[in-house]
Structure formats: structure tokens, C-alpha cells
Amino acid sequence: MKPLFIVGASATLLACWSAQAQKSAADGIAEYRKMLEDGNPADLFEAKGEALWKQKRGPKNASLEQCDLGKGAGVVKGAFVELPRYFSDTQKVQDLESRLVTCMESLQGLSGAEIAKTPFGRGEQNNVTALATYVAAASRGLRFNLPQGHAEERRIYEIGKRVFFFRGGPYDFSCASCHGEDGKRIRLQDLPNLTKNPGDGVGFAAWPAYRVSNGQMWSMQLRLNDCYRQQRFPYPGFGSEATIAVSVFMGVNAKGAESIAPAIKR
């Protein structure tokens, strides 16, 4: 009699447990992220970035309020969703962070080379991340619309496509190994297909973002740096042409996607 009773009880328990497991892992993660949205620490970085934008700094004791992010000197709103783009003063296609460093150099007299050599999370790199968070936040809700009118912008897009599909490193990975098809995931992390528009607030449209797991604010440059680390490639240089090219590739593919930056990640 007793053994029968125990079997009955555990069968009921199993039934309850599997009913609860009907909610998929993706749903659970989405719920967790919704709960985190309120009080996103990215707001703190946005506030810091705004203060840095307006603060007179550097040997030239100037603010960044005259910085041209592609829509005219001092225009912040809408700039993020049109980057990377070609700039005639530097004659290069630049992404948000390299353009911020250009302005920090030309307007404030800080050393761009020094900033590029500084590791993420230290010194001026923290300021660049905060500034990038501020600029991205000003375009929250806007849709990506990277320009491809200039020949150089189109050339960099093609380079970006090649970089995206280039296999190398000790595991022969490319960006496409993880992000080249629909429906892929690593453990419980869904991977967006970045060869096309992956949807609103996904992929290129979700960075800069605050990562709860390590309490760090990550810009797109850091996100790409870490992608290369995960593939066991050598680290790309900060603001290098490869990272800008891959950003152009992703950004143009994401045309029309809504930006939710600065977002929050696990």
C-alpha cells in the first residue's frame, strides 16, 4: 500500500513540474528582462555622458557641444541611428565611438591615440562609453537609417560583409558562424541573424547596453571586441577599420529597425 501511495504522489509532482515548464526559456528570459527595465543602470551612464558632453575639458578647455556626429555641429538627436557614416573632415567612415574620440581630440585637445590604447573600463575609455550611451539614448525609439550615398560608405559596407563571413582563428569561426542563420542560440542565449534586419531592438539596435552579469556598460566597440575574444581571434584595435566595417554591415542590414539603446542585457 505504502509504495503505491508514494508513486502516486511523485507522479502528481512530475505533472505539476512539466506544466510549469511549458513556458519556454525564451519567455522566461523575456520576463526577466522586462523586470530589469525599470532602473536600468544605463541611465546612470547616460547622465554621466550628458555631463561630459557639456563639460569643458582637456588642454583646450572646451566642451563637446560643437561636435559634429553627422547631422551638424552639436546635433545629438538622431545621430546614433545614422552611424557609422562618412565624414568629410577626416575623410573616413567613422562609428560613434571613433567620432567621439575625433571630437575629443579636435575640440578638447585630448590624445586620440592614447584613448585608443586605453583598455575598456579605464580612464578616458569610461568617458567615451558614457558619451556613447548619452548619444545613443538621444535616438531612443528612432529607426536605423545609415547613409550609403557616399562611395566610401558603400565600399566599407562591402568590406564589412567580407569581414563578417571571414573564417579564421583557432576555431575557424566567423561572425556568420553564430550570426549567419535564423534560429541559432548558444546555451540559453538566442543569437540574432545579422545578415538581415533581425527586428526592432535586436542585434545592432540593442547596443550600447548595460550587462547585469558583470555590471558593465558595453558600447558596440566593446561588444565587437568581446565577439572576437569569444572566437579566439586577436583583439581588434579600438575603432579599427574592421570593427567599423562590420558595424556598417550590421547597421545597413538593420535599416528600419527601432533602436532601444541603451538597453539592458543579462
Place this chain on the structure above:
Amino acid sequence: MADPMRIRAQAAGDKTVVRVLMSHEMETGQRKDSAGKTIAAWFIQEVSATHNGKPVLGAQWGPSVSKNPFLQFTIKGAKAGDKVAVSWTDNRGDKRTDETTVT
């Protein structure tokens, strides 16, 4: 003075929801750095909130509260235009007070 807090206070009828995002490293004192040295404990110990100067919340925190703490609470009887102030003190004696107006 430490980095500013972001405080939002929204009134809905008799209840006002206050949301505070504090900027603080909140080190537990258990972590070790890459050289193997223990990173010293550094966390918010006391939190208090006032509504038009009157205390409405007091909290004692420990190392279990995570980095950049988010605090949400509800106060009764506040209306738009009232002042809500939040203060914290950490184990190093650092303090921070920020204020907002109820919307």
C-alpha cells in the same frame, strides 16, 4: 560627493511610486582582484527617504545588495509638486542626497 542618483516619483491617486537608481559599486568584501588581493568591502549601509522633510523610509543594507541598486517604494498622501529626497551613507562614511519633485 559620489555620482548622482536618478529619482523619479509619480503620483497616481493617493499613492506615489518612487523609483531610485543609485550609483554605487557595492563591493561585498569577498571578491579578489587579479593579483589575489581581497577587494575591500564598500557598500551602502543606510538609506533614508523623506517626503517634504518628513521621514518616510529607513533601510539598513548589507553586502548582499548588488551593484547600482534600484529601490522602489510607495508613499501615501503625496501630490504633484511635493519634494521627495533620498539619502544614503556607505561603510566608508561617503554620503549622497538627491531630491526630486513628484509629478
